[in-house]
Amino acid sequence: MLYKSFNNVCVLSVPLIQISESKTLEELRAHCEPLTDYMATAGCLRCLSTLMDKDKLVEDILRFQVILRVRGPLQRYLRRISWSEEGKGPTKLGDLLAFSTGSNVIPPMGLTPAPTIEFQMGKYPIAYTCANCLRLPIHHRYEDFKMNMDFGIQNTQGFGMI
Known part of the structure; x- marks a missing residue:
């Protein structure tokens, strides 16, 4: 059963x-x-x-x-995420979803396991797609964070999706 x-x-x-x-x-x-x-x-x-x-x-x-x-x-x-920066850089919401989960759309039955965000020392973001875990780098300046996030996400091909 x-x-x-x-x-x-x-x-x-x-x-x-x-x-x-x-x-x-x-x-x-x-x-x-x-x-x-x-x-x-x-x-x-x-x-x-x-x-x-x-x-x-x-x-x-x-x-x-x-x-x-x-x-x-x-x-x-x-919905709560402020995308005021949307359109000001190369990374879009769909890119972030694909990078962090391996899927470019939210599945109809939701994401399992529930997505998590962790913080790490380092320059670029790391995604563990099987666990739906996104590790964000810690930076002193927002501009550095955004630049390295965009670079990290845009330079990952991810599961054959282009």
């Missing part, structure tokens, strides 16, 4: 295992009780009338936890 493969990934793995392994409707309801607020937030709160409801419930909770919970913050983050 779908939820078996996510047990080690999901923060809610113990409650989800308990829900998925419930043997009676009463046991299912008892395991769901502590998650009532979470399920309401996730849009998964429902009346459990049969034991068969557990599979769909676990699937919906996982969909929220793994996909939907990450999509909103990422989209807000990308």
